[in-house]
Amino acid sequence: MPAASSYLSMANMFFSDKKNSNLIQEHNNIFVPVEDSSVSSNDETPKKPETVSISSFTFPSYEDQFGELTIDDCEIKADLFFGDSWYVLGNGVGIYNGSAIPGYGKTILIAGHNNTYFNGLKHAQKGQTVKIRTNYGNYTYEITGMKITDNQDRSAYDLSKNEENLIMYTCYPFDTLGLTDQRAFVYAKYVSGPMIDKNS
Amino acid sequence: MQENEIEKENQQENEHHHRHHHKKSKLKSVIYCMMSFFLSLVLFLFSICMVLMFTVFSKDYMINKMESQGYYNMVKYELQTRMIDLVDASGFKKDFAVNFTNSYDVKKAVDSYIESFYSNDSTLVETTDFKQQLYQAVRQYAREENIELTDETENGIVYFINEAANIYVNQISIPFFSVIGKYLYNTRNILNIVSGSLAITAVIIVCIIYFTNRFKHRRYKYICYGLFGGALTTAVLPTFILSLNMIPKVNITTHSLYNLFVGYFNTFFYSFYICIGIMLALAVITFIMYVKYYNKYRSA
Numbered sequence: 001m002p003a004a005s006s007y008l009s010m011a012n013m014f015f016s017d018k019k020n021s022n023l024i025q026e027h028n029n030i031f032v033p034v035e036d037s038s039v040s041s042n043d044e045t046p047k048k049p050e051t052v053s054i055s056s057f058t059f060p061s062y063e064d065q066f067g068e069l070t071i072d073d074c075e076i077k078a079d080l081f082f083g084d085s086w087y088v089l090g091n092g093v094g095i096y097n098g099s100a101i102p103g104y105g106k107t108i109l110i111a112g113h114n115n116t117y118f119n120g121l122k123h124a125q126k127g128q129t130v131k132i133r134t135n136y137g138n139y140t141y142e143i144t145g146m147k148i149t150d151n152q153d154r155s156a157y158d159l160s161k162n163e164e165n166l167i168m169y170t171c172y173p174f175d176t177l178g179l180t181d182q183r184a185f186v187y188a189k190y191v192s193g194p195m196i197d198k199n200s
Numbered sequence: 201m202q203e204n205e206i207e208k209e210n211q212q213e214n215e216h217h218h219r220h221h222h223k224k225s226k227l228k229s230v231i232y233c234m235m236s237f238f239l240s241l242v243l244f245l246f247s248i249c250m251v252l253m254f255t256v257f258s259k260d261y262m263i264n265k266m267e268s269q270g271y272y273n274m275v276k277y278e279l280q281t282r283m284i285d286l287v288d289a290s291g292f293k294k295d296f297a298v299n300f301t302n303s304y305d306v307k308k309a310v311d312s313y314i315e316s317f318y319s320n321d322s323t324l325v326e327t328t329d330f331k332q333q334l335y336q337a338v339r340q341y342a343r344e345e346n347i348e349l350t351d352e353t354e355n356g357i358v359y360f361i362n363e364a365a366n367i368y369v370n371q372i373s374i375p376f377f378s379v380i381g382k383y384l385y386n387t388r389n390i391l392n393i394v395s396g397s398l399a400i401t402a403v404i405i406v407c408i409i410y411f412t413n414r415f416k417h418r419r420y421k422y423i424c425y426g427l428f429g430g431a432l433t434t435a436v437l438p439t440f441i442l443s444l445n446m447i448p449k450v451n452i453t454t455h456s457l458y459n460l461f462v463g464y465f466n467t468f469f470y471s472f473y474i475c476i477g478i479m480l481a482l483a484v485i486t487f488i489m490y491v492k493y494y495n496k497y498r499s500a
Binding site: 011089114116173176177179180181 | 284292352355356357358446449450451
């Protein structure tokens with residue numbers, strides 16, 4: 001049996017445990033809005049940022065809808081998915097699955113199409129507020145800048161950063177026919193929202 | 201006294217003759233059993249060759265499977281879905297994609313792809329017509345929507361058309377088909393020779409068993425052994441694979457390829473049972489003949 005186990009493991013790569021009967025593409029929506037925790041206005045003692053235990057919520061799987069992104073000043077309101085496949089970008093905006101989710105304390109890289117959900121990024125300006133609501137907490141970011149660059153420019157984002165920050169990107173120029181090889185990056189810094197406690 | 205000795209000598213001679221005859225008969229039966237074994241082996245290999253010839257190496261089998269599994273419609277649907285995503289991302293209205301995905305063109309392209317594989321032509325998906333149609337449609341769309349086509353837009357359109365052509369190629373082609381295709385094509389000629397040789401070998405073995413046996417019941421007995429053994433050996437692989445029920449659990453993401461794969465391989469393994477059925481039917485006939493002649497031999 002030990003001799004066969006490597007072959008069995010290899011076979012498992014090609015076969016699943018159950019019959020693949022449902023291949024119709026439908027996304028899994030795990031987004032249930034969370035109420036903002038009430039903070040008393042006359043409470044002046046500085047508070048530590050809230051935390052949320054990683055085991056207390058459902059971690060999104062690839063192509064799961066788990067939130068909503070809003071930038072009121074840019075008239076952007078889009079469903080937020082985990083992953084950035086063609087399917088996802090046809091239905092909203094998606095977090096690149098090699099980056100982090102909000103609250104994880106790292107770079108969040110979100111993609112969207114320039115002619116649909118992220119068309120409003122053409123109005124993005126410094127100081128505007130980006131709101132992200134997820135199934136485990138609500139987050140606010142503030143736009144700090146914008147950059148137009150080539151689609152091969154790896155310096156436009158840093159996924160290894162150990163600081164919560166948001167990068168949204170889309171094709172550039174906006175409102176044009178066809179595909180382009182330029183990208184518009186919009187950078188935002190973390191303002192508020194519960195940080196994920198990875199150890200609990 | 202002398203008579204007794206003669207009688208004893210005769211008895212000894214008879215015993216010796218009997219022993220010798222018994223030994224010879226045992227050796228004969230071992231040889232015939234070996235022949236039955238070889239017959240079963242040859243029939244087993246012949247069944248595999250036959251099934252391969254009528255399934256994997258047959259273009260008609262592939263086309264039939266594609267039709268019965270609704271492959272063309274599914275490819276059309278998947279191509280349309282991908283095209284809708286692409287045109288949506290490229291600033292067109294979604295219904296712009298619908299014109300480029302009709303069932304007739306998809307069937308023609310898939311059939312041509314399959315044809316090139318079985319005729320050993322280069323297995324490439326032709327995209328010239330698709331690109332030209334798309335380019336003309338884009339220009340017409342721009343006119344209708346009053347969109348000015350600048351140099352920058354033209355570049356974007358070329359990029360879009362190339363991306364659409366890639367999607368088209370990916371949907372029409374079958375993964376690994378062109379890689380394994382050339383090996384299968386070369387094997388097809390060898391397979392014809394191998395199956396012909398196996399058929400001749402089987403006939404020779406049957407003739408040897410039939411014409412070298414003095415007793416008719418033994419002829420049928422050894423042929424029956426060979427046929428039954430061949431049927432059993434052939435049944436092992438498909439029964440094992442089908443009983444595991446692994447084929448429907450294969451990890452293939454697109455619906456069209458999944459359905460084609462499952463239908464294709466299910467029928468492939470079930471085809472072995474046709475050969476098994478034929479061998480079992482012949483085995484039963486030869487067994488009946490054996491019983492008939494054995495009863496005659498006993499009563500004689």
